[in-house]
Amino acid sequence: MTARRTFVDLAVALVAIAGIALVLEVWTRVMSVPSYLLPAPSAVGARMAADAGLLAREGGVTLSEAAAGFVIGTSVAFVLATVMASSRPLERTLFPLAILVKLTPIVAIAPLFTLWFGFGTAPKVAIAALITFFPMLVNSFVGLRSADLQEVAFLETLGASGREIFRHLRVPSALPYLFSGARISLNLALIGAVIGEWTGADRGLGRVIFVANANLDLTILFGAVLVLAAIGIAANAFVGAAERRLLHWHPIAVAT
Amino acid sequence: MKGLAFVAAVLLVACNTRAVAPSPTPVPTEKITFMAGFKPQADLPFVAVYVAQEKGYFHDQSLEVEIQHATSGEHIQLLSTNRVQFSTGSAGDVMKRVASAGVPLVSIAQIGQRDEQSFAVRADSPIRTLKDWEGRLVGIKSTVSADYLALLQVGGVDRSKVREVTVGFDPRVLADGRVDVYPVFTANEPDTLARLGIPVRLFDPTSLGVPGLGLSFITNQQMVDAKPDVVTRFLRASLRGLADAIADRDSAIDVVMKYATGEDRAHQRYMLDTEIEAAQNDLTRANGIGAMDRSRYVGLRDFLLQYGGIAKTVDVDAVFTDRFIKDLYKEGRLVWR
Numbered sequence: 001m002t003a004r005r006t007f008v009d010l011a012v013a014l015v016a017i018a019g020i021a022l023v024l025e026v027w028t029r030v031m032s033v034p035s036y037l038l039p040a041p042s043a044v045g046a047r048m049a050a051d052a053g054l055l056a057r058e059g060g061v062t063l064s065e066a067a068a069g070f071v072i073g074t075s076v077a078f079v080l081a082t083v084m085a086s087s088r089p090l091e092r093t094l095f096p097l098a099i100l101v102k103l104t105p106i107v108a109i110a111p112l113f114t115l116w117f118g119f120g121t122a123p124k125v126a127i128a129a130l131i132t133f134f135p136m137l138v139n140s141f142v143g144l145r146s147a148d149l150q151e152v153a154f155l156e157t158l159g160a161s162g163r164e165i166f167r168h169l170r171v172p173s174a175l176p177y178l179f180s181g182a183r184i185s186l187n188l189a190l191i192g193a194v195i196g197e198w199t200g201a202d203r204g205l206g207r208v209i210f211v212a213n214a215n216l217d218l219t220i221l222f223g224a225v226l227v228l229a230a231i232g233i234a235a236n237a238f239v240g241a242a243e244r245r246l247l248h249w250h251p252i253a254v255a256t
Numbered sequence: 257m258k259g260l261a262f263v264a265a266v267l268l269v270a271c272n273t274r275a276v277a278p279s280p281t282p283v284p285t286e287k288i289t290f291m292a293g294f295k296p297q298a299d300l301p302f303v304a305v306y307v308a309q310e311k312g313y314f315h316d317q318s319l320e321v322e323i324q325h326a327t328s329g330e331h332i333q334l335l336s337t338n339r340v341q342f343s344t345g346s347a348g349d350v351m352k353r354v355a356s357a358g359v360p361l362v363s364i365a366q367i368g369q370r371d372e373q374s375f376a377v378r379a380d381s382p383i384r385t386l387k388d389w390e391g392r393l394v395g396i397k398s399t400v401s402a403d404y405l406a407l408l409q410v411g412g413v414d415r416s417k418v419r420e421v422t423v424g425f426d427p428r429v430l431a432d433g434r435v436d437v438y439p440v441f442t443a444n445e446p447d448t449l450a451r452l453g454i455p456v457r458l459f460d461p462t463s464l465g466v467p468g469l470g471l472s473f474i475t476n477q478q479m480v481d482a483k484p485d486v487v488t489r490f491l492r493a494s495l496r497g498l499a500d501a502i503a504d505r506d507s508a509i510d511v512v513m514k515y516a517t518g519e520d521r522a523h524q525r526y527m528l529d530t531e532i533e534a535a536q537n538d539l540t541r542a543n544g545i546g547a548m549d550r551s552r553y554v555g556l557r558d559f560l561l562q563y564g565g566i567a568k569t570v571d572v573d574a575v576f577t578d579r580f581i582k583d584l585y586k587e588g589r590l591v592w593r
Contacts, residue, residue: 034336034357034358036333036357036359112426114424119421213328215352216353216357217357
């Protein structure tokens with residue numbers, strides 16, 4: 001049943017994408033839209049085929065930076081959320097700092113990361129980590145606080161330690177929130193890696209997009225954007241599959 | 257009292273007579289948009305337009321000019337679709353965009369007569385010659401430029417011995433010592449670095465014989481073909497604004513600061529002084545600021561082709577035209593009418 005539903009969802013999405021591509025193809029041809037303003041989907045497809053190796057390599061670079069940033073950012077966020085969930089004073093102290101991180105315009109400070117972390121992948125990973133931090137922090141915090149107080153009290157009467165309550169009640173209760181945070185953070189991690197690559201990189205899809213934009217080469221620009229989107233969709237599907245597997249007991253797993 | 261009334265009446269008649277005297281057919285006011293190729297600052301073509309707007313020169317030319325600023329290169333596409341009628345771009349960039357994407361751009365006045373970029377080393381660096389770049393870390397802003405490759409050849413530098421790293425657009429990587437050589441925009445980044453306490457020495461491609469050109473006023477082919485009079489009037493007013501800026505730089509900076517709010521006035525003055533110097537050479541002294549020389553465009557094209565700046569050749573006569581600028585000057589002086 002689930003496989004059939006997935007197949008139908010995929011087919012509907014593909015038909016919708018094909019429909020949009022067809023409209024754009026006809027429009028660009030009939031209106032003779034120059035490729036430096038909007039390339040025809042067929043031209044983008046042809047370019048993607050011609051540069052498949054390049055896009056795959058650069059996509060791999062961006063994915064690895066985003067994945068590393070995601071792991072670091074969400075891990076730090078979860079630890080901080082745990083601290084905040086366990087203490088009101090710490091919550092009041094740390095939450096404004098988390099808001100500060102959230103409100104910092106990443107694009108404006110991205111060049112500084114090169115000065116702080118040097119060239120190479122480190123500044124890209126750091127930006128990806130920073131941008132993924134806040135959604136996971138909020139979701140983790142709310143999730144850890146969502147444990148049923150009566151259940152907490154029950155476990156305490158059984159003599160459960162704080163660590164045991166955390167492991168066997170708070171974390172399982174937080175899982176739906178963690179997966180929700182992960183879905184948001186994964187896509188943000190990709191965007192963070194791309195922003196990092198814009199500020200000085202010799203690899204990655206962000207660099208491909210940056211150079212293509214400077215050269216008005218929109219076929220490869222859209223090709224890189226589509227590869228980025230494909231990575232994002234695949235990452236989301238991966239998280240969805242993990243969510244269904246780990247949360248098979250939860251109503252949310254049925255809904256997704 | 258009667259005498260006074262009589263004199264007043266005579267004056268009124270006289271004024272009225274002068275008002276109805278035959279005059280040229282009024283030119284209908286044309287609304288146009290100028291989009292500067294970057295943020296508000298004292299780039300010389302920007303200053304020319306700011307001053308022309310401030311002093312009413314566009315109005316005198318029956319032009320209503322809206323001034324906009326590009327943030328990320330969107331001016332080129334907007335110009336190509338005629339949503340913007342005039343903008344700025346380096347001659348090399350214009351050539352690249354025409355060659356690679358077929359964008360219908362035309363340079364109509366060459367303001368910067370030197371390459372916009374240089375390569376900076378810290379003033380206390382042991383790097384003295386181009387050859388000294390071997391074994392050093394050279395920053396590349398985004399892609400390897402034709403200027404850079406040409407400099408390596410001019411200096412007999414073995415590129416395989418140079419370590420290149422893509423560093424982006426923040427000159428602090430030179431101040432921080434993360435690179436030994438960093439490409440800078442000559443008009444502003446040396447001053448930015450000096451303000452950070454890092455004076456620099458420059459390897460200037462133009463001085464080393466590399467055929468670069470700086471910023472030019474650009475428009476689209478549609479304007480050149482369909483509204484040449486508007487192109488002429490825009491350039492006439494802008495070049496008068498530019499002449500005023502050169503004659504009174506302090507006043508020009510006053511005008512710049514109205515647009516470049518929050519910028520440092522002294523830094524803007526540094527830019528203006530640097531760009532005024534780069535706008536003048538023997539050609540402009542004989543023919544006026546903005547003068548164009550076809551042979552320099554041919555040289556630039558051949559140079560870009562040789563060093564991979566453009567992948568295929570481009571018709572130089574499609575990329576620039578000196579017909580407007582030639583009409584505006586008489587014996588090197590701007591004719592105002």
